Amino acid sequence: xxxxxRRAPPHRLVxxxxxxxxLDAFLAALDDIAGETGAVVQAFDADFVVSAAHLREAIRLAxxxxxxxxxxxxxxxxxxxxxxAGKRQIDRAFTLGVSEGERRAVVLVADFxxxxxxxxxxxxxxxxxxxxxxxLASTAAFTDDDGFGPAFDAERVREFYDIGDREIAATAGDLxxxxxxxxxxxxxxx
Numbered sequence: 091x092x093x094x095x096r097r098a099p100p101h102r103l104v105x106x107x108x109x110x111x112x113l114d115a116f117l118a119a120l121d122d123i124a125g126e127t128g129a130v131v132q133a134f135d136a137d138f139v140v141s142a143a144h145l146r147e148a149i150r151l152a153x154x155x156x157x158x159x160x161x162x163x164x165x166x167x168x169x170x171x172x173x174x175a176g177k178r179q180i181d182r183a184f185t186l187g188v189s190e191g192e193r194r195a196v197v198l199v200a201d202f203x204x205x206x207x208x209x210x211x212x213x214x215x216x217x218x219x220x221x222x223x224x225x226l227a228s229t230a231a232f233t234d235d236d237g238f239g240p241a242f243d244a245e246r247v248r249e250f251y252d253i254g255d256r257e258i259a260a261t262a263g264d265l266x267x268x269x270x271x272x273x274x275x276x277x278x279x280x
Contacts, residue, residue, distance in 0.1 A: 096150075097150065098146045098149040098150035098200075099149060099150075099153050099200050099202055099204065100200070100213075101145075101146070101198055101199060101200035101215065102199050102200075102215050102216075102218070102219040103142055103197070104197045104198075104223055104229060105194070105197075105229065105230045106197075106228050106229035106230055107192060107194055107226060107228045108133070108188055108192070108194075108195040108227060110188060110190045110192075110193065111190065112190070113189060113190050116133075119225055120133060120222070123218055123225070126217070127199070127214045127215075127217045128211035128212060128213040128214060128218075129201060129214070130199070130202050130210065131167065131198070131199050132167035132170050132187075132198050134171075134174065134186050134187060134188070134196045134197070134198070135187060135188055135189065135193060135194070136193070136194035136195055136242065137242055137243035137246050137247070138174075138185075138186045138242060138243070138246060138247060139174075139186075139196045139242055140242045140247060140266035141266045143270060144174065144266065144269055145174060147173070147270055147273050147274065148170050148171075148173035149173075149198065149200055151273065151274070151277060152166060152173050153166075153202060153205045153208070155169060155277075156169060156202070156205055157205055157206045158207075159207060162178055162180075163180065166200070166202045166205070166208055166210065168180060168183075170200070171184065171187065172276070173276055174186055175250075176275065176276050177276070178276065185250060186250075197222045199213070199219050199222060200215075201215055242266075244265055247265060251268070251272055253268055
């Protein structure tokens with residue numbers, strides 16, 4: 091796992107608006123995409139995703155945990171969600187997921203085929219991303235790094251990650267930096 095511990099497995103992020111009348115049916119459609127393409131497919135409420143780097147770090151750390159046999163969840167998508175949340179409680183981490191109604195969403199599709207222990211086939215990320223795009227009511231440009239597409243909801247992020255004014259004042263970084271630190275620190279809390 092030498093290279094994979096430093097870099098996230100290949101992935102795509104698809105941002106857009108999801109009109110979800112039936113959450114179970116929407117999640118089943120994502121599962122179908124995963125089954126057809128071999129990709130790990132996980133949907134997030136865009137209000138909680140502070141940057142592409144936030145999810146990239148969660149993917150990287152989840153892959154590393156799986157390869158080391160240290161994963162909490164059996165499903166790579168759930169393990170990614172735990173890291174993105176910076177929490178080991180699955181129910182709490184699912185707060186970052188999508189819910190019924192018209193919602194801004196970020197859906198990640200990742201290829202865990204080369205991750206030891208993931209027991210996943212190689213994925214067709216282009217097909218997975220296209221299928222996810224077809225499932226969303228609309229899609230938005232999603233650029234990488236600092237040019238993140240959909241804006242996150244700072245108040246919801248602060249509440250979820252329990253980030254107060256004192257912590258923000260005490261750091262040299264900004265809110266996305268603090269969230270990425272929470273993601274990285276999940277390994278330390280084991």
